[in-house]
Amino acid sequence: MEESAFYCVSNLQALPCNLEGSNASVCVMLLSSFGQRFVSNLTGSSMLEIAVLTVAIPLLVVFRHATISNSMAGGSLKKNDDAVAESRNMKTYLTTLCLDYLAIVLPVVSFVTVLADWTYIGSFLIVIFTLISVASKRYKFGGSSLSFQGDSNSLRAYISSYRFIVMIMTCECILAVDFRIFPRRLAKTETYGTSLMDLGVGSFVVVNSFVSRQARNIKTIGWKNAVQSSIPLIILGFIRFVTTAGVNYQLHVSEYGVHWNFFFTLAGVSILTSMVNIPPQYSGILGSLVLVVYQLCLLLGLNNYLLSNERGTDIISQNKEGLFSLFGYWGMYLVGVHLGNYLFFETSSSASKSSRWVRIRVWILCLSFGLLSVLLDRYVEKASRRMCNLPYVVMVFANNLQIFSILMLGDLVPGSKISLLEEAFNRNLLPTFLLANILTGLVNMSMNTLSASSFTATCILIVYTFVLSITAGIADFYGIKLKLG
Structure with missing residues (x-):
């Protein structure tokens, strides 16, 4: 059969x-x-392979920073929203944007398709090329010693680069996974396991928490306003449910449930957070408590209920994975709020001292979460994105902090801290993600992706990511910034 x-x-x-x-x-x-x-019975990859991938991808960004001059960097071309677009050279802008695409996005496409079986070798080569580029540029600028001083501007640039990496990887994978050229070990796991795509929704939650109003210690809005601001996400969730059902998209019901999806999770986390107004210094304690209690409930039998194929007719049973995993994502968000405040927004009398200590803190936290994820996965419970259990949450933090720690090596590179493409994506993150979903739907409606050859799939993915990059770039060039919700 x-x-x-x-x-x-x-x-x-x-x-x-x-x-x-x-x-x-x-x-x-x-x-x-x-x-x-x-899309069924997938067990994922090893933690080592995921860690190697999350080293290689930020290194591509650092490598790009090491090969561009300040005149080509996003930071030097930063403009006010009301600036006149005609005052800049469109040809030069698009040329630089295309170089950014070739240096960052195209290798990412290759790593999850044609070069997927060469992950370790490819990552090793990227490390070598990056070290050579950094050394040559430091020699050119007369740098003789390692310096990690940095400043607050470079920290903001690293946050922007981090957000860009999460977005471009998510946009790339949501279409690539529909083709047979995409390795099944990198696709979302069925029950337990770790994979590259498992990091997607968790990384989105962490990204939002690190730069949230709560992390910046800005007065939070009430739960009623939070519900109103979440309406666009809820609408998008319903649209996604209707459209995926309409085109018979190959989704597995155990991912979130019958009706639930990623947008509902983001909206739910936002509403829960606004209902419990707590200072960021203490949100980590509440988040940890939520995660530990939820994990205990899983070990006491809740995991058997969530992993069971039996479903009732009520709305809770129909969407049990999405509803119960919300506690895990909420705990993740609260811990992320605390870390974001602790790492990036905590006041300090010395900006350079603050920047230096941020790097030390990130590296220590990265190693701590990495070690803890291995211990929890081995002795408590295997990581499960489906349930968003404690081992999964810790693994997400470990990999995201690893991305940050790699990006912070950019202080070794004189000059640019951000590229045009990164800046363009950051100005319209959610609209770019929505465009990616629309293009993914159009591709799936226009062809049978499962029957596409490796060559056809690769060409489609290249065109798809190029269209996303150019569209984001043109919007940035003309000062277009869309805010949804």
Whole structure:
């Protein structure tokens, strides 16, 4: 049966136009069955491979920073929103943007497709090239000793680079996973395990928490206003549910539930956080308490309920994964608020001292969370994105802090701290993500992605990521900044 399904999928485009009746029904049934198997029973990759990938990708950004001059950097071209776009050179801007794409985005596409089996070698080469570039640029500028002084501006640049990395990886994977060229070990796991795509939703929550109003110690809005501001996310959640159901997109119901999805999780976290107004200095304690209590509930039998294939007719049972994992994501967000305040927004009498200590704190936290994730995964419970258990939360923090620690090596590089492409994405993060979802839907409606050859899939992914990059760049060039919610 599985071979017949694969034959039907791989030869779908060649089926005769007059195929109808029972033959067509059988083919559609086989196609649906194969699509479900394509996203089911996945166990992920190793923590080591995920760690290597989260070293290589930020190193690509550092490498790009080491190869561009200040005149080409995003920071030097930063403009006011009301600036006149015609005062700048569009040709030079697009040329620099394309170079950013070739140096950062294109290698990322390769790492999750054609070079997926060469992850360790590729990462090693990137480390070597980056070290050579850093050394040569430091020699050119007369730098003879290592310096990690930095300043508050470089910290803001690293946060922007971090947000860009999370976004470009998410946008790349949500389409790449629909093709057979994307390794199944990097796709979302079914129950327990670790994979690159498992980091997606968790990283989004961490990104939001690090730079949230709560982390910056800005007066938070009431829960009623929080609900109103979350309405766009809720609407997007309903739109995603309707559209994916309409095109028969290959989703597995155990990911979030029958009706739940990523947008509902973000909205839920926002509403829960606004209902408990707590200073950022203490949010880490509350978040840790939520995570520990939730983990105890999982070990006492809640995990059996969440992993069971049996579902009732009530709304809670239909969406049990999404609803209960909300406690894990909320705890993650609260801990992220505390870390964001502790690392980036805590006041200090000396800016340079503050910047230096941020780097030390990030490296210590990265190592601590990394070690803790291994211990929890081995002795408490395997990491599970589906339930958002404590080992998963710790693993997400470990990998995200690792990205930060790599980006902070940029203080070794004289000159630029951010590229044009990074700045362009940061000005319209959510609109860019929405565009990525729209393009992903259009690709899935216009072709059968499971039957695409490796060459076709790679070409589509290159065009897709290039369109995203150019669109974000043009919007940034003309000072367009959309804010949703």
